[in-house]
Amino acid sequence: MDFSFGAEDDCFREEARAWLREHLAGEYAAAGGEPEVRRRWERELGADGWVGLGWRGEYGNRSASVTQQVVWAEEYARAQAPGRVGHIGENLLAPTLLAHGDAAQCERFLPAVARGEELWCQGYSEPDAGSDLAGIRTVAVRDPAHGTYRITGQKIWTSLARDADWCFVLARTDPDSQRHHGLSFLLVPMDQPGRIEVRPIRQMSGSAEFNEVFFDGAAARSEHLVGGPGNGWRVAMGLLALERGVSTLVQQIGFFEELDRVLRQGARTGALRDPVLCDRLVRQWAELHTMRWNALRTLGSSAGTAPGAPSVAKLLWGRWHQRLGELAMQVRGAAATAGPSDWSADSPYELDALQHLFLFTRADTIYGGSDEIQRGIIAERVLGLPKESRGCL
Template identity: 75%
Template sequence: MDFGFGHADDQFRAEARGWLGSHLVGPYAEWAGRGGPGSEHEGAAVRRAWERELGAGGWIGLGWDCPEGAYGSRPVSLTRQVVWAEEYARARAPGRVGHIGENLLAPTLLAHGDEAQRRRFLPPIARGEELWCQGYSEPDAGSDLAALRTVAVRDGTGYRVTGQKIWTSLAREADWCFVLARTDPGERRHRGLSFLLVAMDQPGRIEVRPIRQMSGTAEFNEVFFDGAVAGHVVGGEGAGWRVAMGLLACERGVSTLVQQIGFAAELSAVLAAAVRCGTLRDPVLREQLLSQWAELRVMRWNALRTLGAAGDAGAPSVAKLLWGGWHQRLGELAMRVRGAAAALGPVDWSAREPYALDAWQRLFLFTRADTLYGGSDEIQRNIIAERVLGLPRGER
């Protein structure tokens, strides 16, 4: 697509940069560049307050497809959404705790929800007051989401949800969870599923257990539902698969550009480390770093090409394949440029743990999962083969 910035976009950039500069102060400044992947569970109170700050400033809901001012949003053009994403990343503002509600649930409600649901849930998201998490993956239904076993049984006008979800980001901070559950036990696979909205504050009916990973962090969680009440179904009973797939399509677009800006900052830091350590003189390592730079440029052009594209079934899978492998290789390079020193860390003998991981070690360990979470590479290739190229379905 022809993607250029005009004078109005430049004015919007100045507005965004000025607002961020005047509001990223105090505790918010202390959390600059923190709270992203690998540390999403940290600084929850400060980042929640920052979410309300963003809402008060009118910076939530920029990409919503609705009239300006509807539900408290401030929809702007695609170019201005990109401008805001770029300035947010440039300012190293704290990692968002409201992005699941703003970028995943809100577009889904606008496309599939009813007016009562939009009026109930969108304004609190726009104000930064209610946070959301996603109840999709299960222990035996990760990339193969249609194999889920969580069930929801009708109870009067609502449902009772029982089952387990896993790898749930922000479950400890969230006020609500959108849950994909089976409401028709007589159906199989993607049929008989419903998309339910569940309040997380249900003591005795919902339990959240953090999952400690090899990096020492615990940003993901298990969530257990034991007869939890769900009073809202989006799109109607049995339409869960259609709604869920529509939601997953929202993960591409401007949000991928935000991610890539963060990747660029990480790559620059790895390059600087290679210069300091002298490993940039290694021709093989230098070629690998150059390849990382070139691939990142390709990812940006691909994201811009598909921005706002409708009906492109393969775009999310292609994007996931590109960035998952790229970021994993960057984690490996972050270790390689430092040589043997990469295996060492600062020792704090007063701490319970024998040693603490530095930022690069955490990056390396976290990125081992990049080609798995959000849909493994194998699943993404199957989607592209079957839904885009029209190849025969492989044996399951």
């Protein structure tokens, strides 16, 4: 199978490189950056059409082929550009509106995402309904007098909720429904003081990427219900299927960078002289290339949309990334358990990149659907095994 890029892709690559060289200056030169800096960077990208390359080219974005989207993702990662804060709106909400939304919804929301002006977060998981999404309890009650739905409930593990302008929320609009029936997909403005509260979740790594979000009668306009009342499960499953393809390749580019960092650390500490450890690192390299080739193979084909395909991919990369975190500590040796040499009780403890990698990867087999849930999906939808009993023993 030929995994090479064509002449048009090479020209697109040169254009992307030139743009990134010109614009990655000043406050944008660092790969991290404060939230406001990263937000300004989204507008910088949007001004020249680099947001939404995979959409139809009619909302202020460039039109690009699938391979050109891969090229852009590769060059963006290699340039160590700032972390994106608009990716949920660009890669999840926008394709969902294009597939399930109406023309008015696309016209209202997609240009603002393409300009980098409105940021989004995802309101799916709940304290008692994480991987089991059909068990959500958040409710949305129709208020015909005001042309709105009133939403009450709690969401958890919500990335970027503190910075988001909007949240797409899966809520139960039929009070008599159960499981995946009677759910609706609503677009909710986050600027509703007293009706929406966001609380950061402090993790063992010291960071707080995730949040709890509490809705207390928060309003969503009736025309901002996507796919029709009661069709939220179909819309939500369509959105989750988008977490593959080009977005998977973007993730894998980050994995390559992390693996390279681990290898460099192993060379510095002499850990690569250990044949067993070296063999494990070579295996990690080979598996990552295999995952990349498989992702390229499925782009634009029916293989990526086959039942269970996203679950298989999640099982593979989740375990792979977790093993990389473990290897990151092994190449460091005893130093991996210590803080910086200049640490004191008067200054906050700062993890280095490899320590943060290890701690964060502990969650890889849980978030985005736990391994147990993914295996259940494969068993039922691919192998045709009996459904797991959900009743009480």
